[in-house]
Amino acid sequence: MVNRSLRVTEYAANRILINALERTVKTFYTDHFVLPLPEGHRFPMSKYRLLRERVQAMPAIELSEALAASDTELLLAHDASYLQRVIQGTLEPKEQREIGFPWTPGMVERSRRSVGATIAASRQACVDGIAVNLAGGTHHAYREKGSGFCVFNDAAVAARVLQREHQQGHTALTAKNRLRVAIIDLDVHQGNGTASILRQDPSIFTLSLHGEKNFPFRKEAGDLDVPLPDGCNDEDYLLALDLALDTVHKQFEPAFLIYLAGADPHEDDRLGRLGLTFEGLKQRDERVFDFAHRLGIPVAVTMAGGYGNEINNTVSVHAQTVATALNHYERMKRPVAPLKLQTGAAIASPITPPITPPITPPTTPPTTPPTTLTTSTTKTISTTLE
Ligand SMILES: [Zn+2]
Numbered sequence: 001m002v003n004r005s006l007r008v009t010e011y012a013a014n015r016i017l018i019n020a021l022e023r024t025v026k027t028f029y030t031d032h033f034v035l036p037l038p039e040g041h042r043f044p045m046s047k048y049r050l051l052r053e054r055v056q057a058m059p060a061i062e063l064s065e066a067l068a069a070s071d072t073e074l075l076l077a078h079d080a081s082y083l084q085r086v087i088q089g090t091l092e093p094k095e096q097r098e099i100g101f102p103w104t105p106g107m108v109e110r111s112r113r114s115v116g117a118t119i120a121a122s123r124q125a126c127v128d129g130i131a132v133n134l135a136g137g138t139h140h141a142y143r144e145k146g147s148g149f150c151v152f153n154d155a156a157v158a159a160r161v162l163q164r165e166h167q168q169g170h171t172a173l174t175a176k177n178r179l180r181v182a183i184i185d186l187d188v189h190q191g192n193g194t195a196s197i198l199r200q201d202p203s204i205f206t207l208s209l210h211g212e213k214n215f216p217f218r219k220e221a222g223d224l225d226v227p228l229p230d231g232c233n234d235e236d237y238l239l240a241l242d243l244a245l246d247t248v249h250k251q252f253e254p255a256f257l258i259y260l261a262g263a264d265p266h267e268d269d270r271l272g273r274l275g276l277t278f279e280g281l282k283q284r285d286e287r288v289f290d291f292a293h294r295l296g297i298p299v300a301v302t303m304a305g306g307y308g309n310e311i312n313n314t315v316s317v318h319a320q321t322v323a324t325a326l327n328h329y330e331r332m333k334r335p336v337a338p339l340k341l342q343t344g345a346a347i348a349s350p351i352t353p354p355i356t357p358p359i360t361p362p363t364t365p366p367t368t369p370p371t372t373l374t375t376s377t378t379k380t381i382s383t384t385l386e
Helices: 004-008 013-022 046-056 080-088 093-099 105-128 154-167 192-198 234-252 278-295 311-333
Strands: 025-029 061-065 130-133 181-185 204-211 224-228 256-260 299-302
Touching (some): 080 105, 154 204, 192 204, 256 278, 278 311
Parallel strands (some): 025 061, 025 130, 130 299, 204 224, 256 299
């Protein structure tokens, strides 16, 4: 077995340790850029403010306002004509309806800020190991159109901004060649826009666990899609996630994660149709952060969707993700093992060995996986789970 963790641990682990010892978790917010909505609109705009207020009370969190994404950055994942029409407010009524928001200058600014916060969290995660955007996860936006409350695709833009900066030697990461980014999309809705934008890009892996019968009704093939049945419970969800993360590890070898931690798989969600509890969602977040920890790679976290019957439940799920991210950050402060280069030479480190063992593929295949995993054939990855 090739130990892929060796290659990714060439990244500046010592630098992350030093920063983690000295700093707080950087968390970016955009809720003061309000997107004006008509009364009764079903998008829960207030959740962002409520979430920031909840997070403000947590220890070791440093809240920052992110810059707006620039045209140049947005064009890494979007069509120039679409961007221009969004900015000028000249989308066709049908296109605007598909987005689900009325056009206003505030919509444009808010959308730029949301992408900017995911870019900022990604840059910061390269330094600190983890950083958070209290918005983002706008995964239904395509290259040339918006959809489902998503104008620009923050994860696709941020992944490419990071790759460009890495190529220019401007990140703290030491991964060689093109930065390999995995987008772990655990919102209950499929990341159709993300899959569409990145389908031909072998350097970015798209994983989506989503409700099979939920929006979008026409799914786009990503690199790994895991459709889940209505009512899916904690146990089945977490088993499917474990299998999916093993597959990402074995088939892609990511050097960076962007995590869409949607609150809408929660059992109280109006749109979710799944049955996850608070505890199940906490374990979901822990699984993703464990994955990053064991591979020794950074993770940028975004919130994505959440439409609870009771908005406080949605806010609680998101706040729990931030609290779990804090635990992950605290764990990074603890000792880790001396790291080995591929040549076998150890990187000098005064730190003692880790508690967590490196990820290894399962030795026996599961006999009854609860879901079917489907993978795209457009990239050079195998299509079966072992
Ligand atoms: Zn969603």
